[in-house]
Amino acid sequence: MDAGVAHQPLQPGLYIVATPIGNLGDITMRAAETLARCDGVACEDTRVTGKLMKHLGLSKPLWRYDDHAGEKDRARLVAAMQEKAVALVSDAGTPLVSDPGYRLVRDARAAGVPVTTLPGPCAAIAGLTLSGLPNDRFLFAGFLPNKDKARREALDSAAKADATAIFYETAPRLVKSLEAIDRLMPDREIAVARELTKLHEECRTGTAAELAAHFAAHPAKGEIVLLVGPGASEPAGEHDIDGLLSEALQSAKPSQAAAQVAKATGQDRKALYARALELRSA
Known part of the structure; x- marks a missing residue:
């Protein structure tokens, strides 16, 4: 300076x-x-x-x-x-x-x-970069509530979001929060990032049950970023695909509409282009 x-x-x-x-x-x-x-x-x-x-x-x-x-x-x-x-x-x-x-x-x-x-x-962003969880969309929700009912409501809200949820948590409450996540979202991938940027930085991933068992046996210390991966997306049905294509065709060419829907659904772009042409000429 x-x-x-x-x-x-x-x-x-x-x-x-x-x-x-x-x-x-x-x-x-x-x-x-x-x-x-x-x-x-x-x-x-x-x-x-x-x-x-x-x-x-x-x-x-x-x-x-x-x-x-x-x-x-x-x-x-x-x-x-x-x-x-x-x-x-x-x-x-x-x-x-x-x-x-x-x-x-x-x-x-x-x-x-x-x-x-x-x-x-920023601890939330640092934790997200370490986690390996999807980061194209994420929801930062601050500290999880201490009361059981409020915590359950916060987790239920996060479970409905098609995004990785990021929470701050304290070491003494970590296992209890992981157990609550396990009851609500047993199949989600979870990450626990702690001691970020410090000598003993750690990011551990797994199911909520696996992580709860680990941290019950090895109590965590320091400040914690708790991340919950998004749920698996359900494949879009034929009716949904037609609806998405029709909506996209209102402002885009068939090729562009096919590209948009392919990115959103993971469906084959060529097949979507062919279907977009059919809908355009119908």
Whole structure:
């Protein structure tokens, strides 16, 4: 980092800064520069953020902003942003992903405060990349509820989505959540990613029953990303294929319609093209 640049103040506003989820080496150059040039940092836990700032050799005012922050706390921060550059960080990873920062961003935008985001580490995405589960579509659902009924409802909702579901979970509740998944989705492929970017990083896959048995015998430690693969797609019937082709033909040529439906269903493209021509001439 250029020393001259580091000492130049930032323009007033809110800067959303992603921080490491484990390995401090994952801090980006842009994030480090922004933390060096900002006027203060809004953070979940001043002790946690203080360690990061010390690692970077920085000293800035740290303002606590967490789940318990109210409207008055947000109003004070937004007022400060009119004249100061305020960095928003979470304890680890990208702010606003399963934390209350969205309210601060919403109020800042409503007040006409410039908002800038600095992308970086995110445990949900890191877990997805390690899992080997389908990633063309995914559903991030935050922490699973602690109560049995609410957990079952959250899992039931995820089971209906044609996508890989991503949850955050704590080590003491992991086995109980895996057992709940096994009751609802016994055939799904599951991944448990833990200690991401750290020395003992691990991603274990299998059925929920297999993973529950493993972690019951070998209790997990650290923060966990729990991923549930999508269910097997049912092959489309002839009536469904005709419907999909007819819909696609409303705005596409037969060849394009066949390509779209082939990608969606896995059916043979040549056969679909022939059927599209038949429907077009009918």
